[in-house]
Amino acid sequence: MTALLSVENVSKTFSFRSGWFGPLTTLDALCDVTLSVAPGETLAVVGESGCGKTTLGRSIVRAQPVTAGKVTYRPPGHDPVELTALDKRAMKPWRRDIRMIFQDPMSSLNPHMRVFDIVAEPLRIHRLARGQELEERVAGVLEKVGIPRDAMGRYPHAFSGGQRQRIGIARALVLDPKLVIADEAVSALDVSIQAQVLNLLEDLKDEFGLTYIFISHDLGVVNYIADRVVVMYLGHVVENAPTEALFERPRHPYTEILLEALPIADPARRMRRAKTVRGEIPYLGSRPTGCPFHTRCRFAEDRCRTEKPALRKVGETEVACHFAETLELKGAYGDAPATRTFAKA
Amino acid sequence: MPPTPMADKPLLKIEDVEIAFSSPDEADIVAVRQVDLSLYPGKTLCLVGESGCGKSVTARAVLRLNDQNSLIRCGRIRFSPSDGETVDIAALKPDSLAMRKIRGNQISMIFQEPMSSLSPVHTVGDQIDEMIMLHEGLKPKDARERTVALLDQVGVPGPRERANSYPFQLSGGLRQRAMIAMALACKPNLLIADEPTTALDVTTQAQILDLLKELQEEYGMAMLFITHDLGVVAEIADEVAVMYLGDVVEQGNVFDVFRAPSHPYTQALMRSIPTIARKKERQRLSPIKGTVPSAKDRPEGCAFTSRCPYAFEPCAGMMPGRTSVSGNHVARCHLLTENARKAEVPA
Ligand SMILES: Nc1ncnc2c1ncn2[C@@H]1O[C@H](COP(=O)(O)OP(=O)(O)O)[C@@H](O)[C@H]1O
Ligand SMILES: Nc1ncnc2c1ncn2[C@@H]1O[C@H](COP(=O)(O)OP(=O)(O)O)[C@@H](O)[C@H]1O
Ligand SMILES: [Mg+2]
Numbered sequence: 078m079t080a081l082l083s084v085e086n087v088s089k090t091f092s093f094r095s096g097w098f099g100p101l102t103t104l105d106a107l108c109d110v111t112l113s114v115a116p117g118e119t120l121a122v123v124g125e126s127g128c129g130k131t132t133l134g135r136s137i138v139r140a141q142p143v144t145a146g147k148v149t150y151r152p153p154g155h156d157p158v159e160l161t162a163l164d165k166r167a168m169k170p171w172r173r174d175i176r177m178i179f180q181d182p183m184s185s186l187n188p189h190m191r192v193f194d195i196v197a198e199p200l201r202i203h204r205l206a207r208g209q210e211l212e213e214r215v216a217g218v219l220e221k222v223g224i225p226r227d228a229m230g231r232y233p234h235a236f237s238g239g240q241r242q243r244i245g246i247a248r249a250l251v252l253d254p255k256l257v258i259a260d261e262a263v264s265a266l267d268v269s270i271q272a273q274v275l276n277l278l279e280d281l282k283d284e285f286g287l288t289y290i291f292i293s294h295d296l297g298v299v300n301y302i303a304d305r306v307v308v309m310y311l312g313h314v315v316e317n318a319p320t321e322a323l324f325e326r327p328r329h330p331y332t333e334i335l336l337e338a339l340p341i342a343d344p345a346r347r348m349r350r351a352k353t354v355r356g357e358i359p360y361l362g363s364r365p366t367g368c369p370f371h372t373r374c375r376f377a378e379d380r381c382r383t384e385k386p387a388l389r390k391v392g393e394t395e396v397a398c399h400f401a402e403t404l405e406l407k408g409a410y411g412d413a414p415a416t417r418t419f420a421k422a
Numbered sequence: 423m424p425p426t427p428m429a430d431k432p433l434l435k436i437e438d439v440e441i442a443f444s445s446p447d448e449a450d451i452v453a454v455r456q457v458d459l460s461l462y463p464g465k466t467l468c469l470v471g472e473s474g475c476g477k478s479v480t481a482r483a484v485l486r487l488n489d490q491n492s493l494i495r496c497g498r499i500r501f502s503p504s505d506g507e508t509v510d511i512a513a514l515k516p517d518s519l520a521m522r523k524i525r526g527n528q529i530s531m532i533f534q535e536p537m538s539s540l541s542p543v544h545t546v547g548d549q550i551d552e553m554i555m556l557h558e559g560l561k562p563k564d565a566r567e568r569t570v571a572l573l574d575q576v577g578v579p580g581p582r583e584r585a586n587s588y589p590f591q592l593s594g595g596l597r598q599r600a601m602i603a604m605a606l607a608c609k610p611n612l613l614i615a616d617e618p619t620t621a622l623d624v625t626t627q628a629q630i631l632d633l634l635k636e637l638q639e640e641y642g643m644a645m646l647f648i649t650h651d652l653g654v655v656a657e658i659a660d661e662v663a664v665m666y667l668g669d670v671v672e673q674g675n676v677f678d679v680f681r682a683p684s685h686p687y688t689q690a691l692m693r694s695i696p697t698i699a700r701k702k703e704r705q706r707l708s709p710i711k712g713t714v715p716s717a718k719d720r721p722e723g724c725a726f727t728s729r730c731p732y733a734f735e736p737c738a739g740m741m742p743g744r745t746s747v748s749g750n751h752v753a754r755c756h757l758l759t760e761n762a763r764k765a766e767v768p769a
């Protein structure tokens with residue numbers, strides 16, 4: 078199937094001065110990122126904090142320019158559009174199709190605006206509705222996310238965290254988007270509220286035929302909601318696989334670490350965790366040469382320290398590891414094989 | 423793994439504690455009611471529940487760190503260190519000499535945000551040195567040797583050099599380790615950990631949990647560990663207490679509680695977390711409806727009545743007592759009392 082959106086070789090470098098007269102520092106937040114999302118798919122993007130997930134989302138919605146590479150959007154019934162080549166004006170109509178939901182509903186909702194105006198704002202900006210019609214559309218979408226019509230006149234602080242997230246979702250959906258990028262949208266919520274919002278996101282997806290890019294650091298949630306998972310490390314895509322393949326048999330040692338670290342809500346399984354999880358992400362400014370992960374990888378060899386592995390296909394998976402074919406890594410499902418054998422390539 | 427038998431004598435016994443907050447223009451808010459908890463040397467008790475349910479208020483009461491407008495309305499907090507007399511912490515003045523001796527000496531606390539217990543203007547090493555000098559009367563040079571050994575033990579690489587870092591120069595994980603080192607400097611009998619891994623990446627969290635378990639084995643300390651994550655509970659707890667709106671609704675051995683959650687709230691919590699399962703075995707989450715009411719709107723009787731799918735006649739009228747499920751596993755639910763039909767755990 079042709080992708081709804083594809084990201085090709087996108088890099089993003091931030092440069093900033095530390096202090097007034099400090100040296101100009103650069104920081105590569107995204108390095109040659111390539112991925113795509115099919116219509117109707119939920120694609121999860123996972124990785125530790127600082128690995129570039131938010132930067133990827135912001136690059137797709139053009140909240141910031143990319144340093145290199147291109148992002149192509151293929152609207153149904155329309156020629157493909159290279160978003161990265163558009164200026165602000167030309168980009169505007171496509172902003173209706175691609176919307177973002179953020180982690181912290183409080184900081185993303187203007188506290189001085191009533192809920193009605195928060196949700197109506199995108200419709201006003203795009204001049205899509207006014208008067209009675211505007212009111213009906215706003216009330217309709219709020220109802221869909223479970224906020225009653227008579228609450229439209231209140232301000233965000235009068236709502237709980239879960240309700241605020243629903244308002245953020247309503248604001249994203251009011252423009253009938255095709256693609257929704259949810260950046261840690263459920264991460265700050267208590268588990269029972271998180272479950273409500275996850276169910277809501279699934280229902281809305283079915284009802285409106287949405288496609289999701291679901292950014293999260295929680296692999297439990299990702300296993301539940303995603304069709305496919307992209308694992309990022311220090312700005313690189315290191316693995317990209319269908320959800321079940323990734324959890325059944327990870328191909329990149331970093332993915333294995335993430336799975337291993339995941340606390341499982343079953344005390345009977347606690348003994349199975351070995352001590353594979355080690356090290357911390359290095360500071361981005363001092364990115365290792367060769368494979369970005371080699372400093373924490375228990376399989377690292379000389380080659381890994383000098384030669385950067387490219388993303389390549391192994392089975393259903395795309396993976397960037399020199400030894401992906403031969404590594405037997407441990408998955409996260411029930412009684413996945415616990416053996417780890419390592420044969421040199 | 424069979425449940426480990428408890429040593430007979432608890433290090434800390436919280437009995438029937440109620441904590442309220444007063445405000446000048448409103449009625450008192452009862453944050454925590456009828457809480458009973460026992461902590462044993464070398465064992466970990468996890469307090470788990472959603473935000474606002476009273477976990478931190480309970481933990482801070484043990485060190486008498488709650489805000490000035492708080493009041494322990496009733497109950498006892500008996501602390502019985504092996505080398506001393508039993509004291510009732512609830513009866514001490516928060517700023518009394520006896521309380522200060524316990525705080526940071528026999529009982530230490532670590533927090534979600536290490537910066538709340540580390541000073542930003544002193545190096546990590548100087549801060550730990552000072553603790554050690556205070557508690558062990560060592561000379562600065564010897565104290566630094568202990569500090570370096572401690573930092574090494576908590577997994578700070580290059581501890582001698584890192585001791586000279588300021589907290590802001592360390593990563594979140596290293597800062598958490600430095601705070602743990604400081605909490606351990608006085609060899610506490612009890613470590614209270616209030617969501618110490620909540621702000622960390624799962625990888626760092628896994629390392630910190632392992633570290634705390636290791637240190638507990640070595641120091642034999644009891645641990646009161648607060649979290650909102652049932653995965654973390656399953657990972658680290660010997661005993662677990664589930665809180666809802668100020669009440670401990672269910673508590674007991676962690677294996678028993680996870681195998682047979684018996685309070686409808688505990689069951690609902692467990693059904694709200696996605697299980698790590700293949701697609702065909704996966705089920706739609708079935709969360710509880712609505713949200714937790716605030717403490718001042720707490721329903722009469724069982725606090726969970728307003729959201730409980732099984733609520734029946736007695737629930738709205740009477741707070742349920744503790745009913746034994748098995749062993750030391752108890753829950754507060756009318757369904758469990760003799761005449762009621764059994765709560766069904768939906769498969
Ligand atoms: N505006 C910015 N200026 C400088 N550095 C930035 C900026 N935005 C993000 N970064 C850096 O880029 C890296 C990736 O950040 P981010 O995309 O937010 O990661 P994630 O969302 O995966 O936690 C981080 O090291 C972050 O500090
Ligand atoms: N300083 C305070 N003044 C008034 N009420 C408070 C105060 N601190 C806590 N509370 C009350 O105690 C309840 C429990 O808070 P807390 O123990 O911090 O919850 P958590 O389980 O998230 O740690 C809160 O919902 C609030 O009603
Ligand atoms: Mg982010």
Ligand SMILES: [Mg+2]
Pocket residue numbers: 477478479
């Ligand atoms: Mg708390």
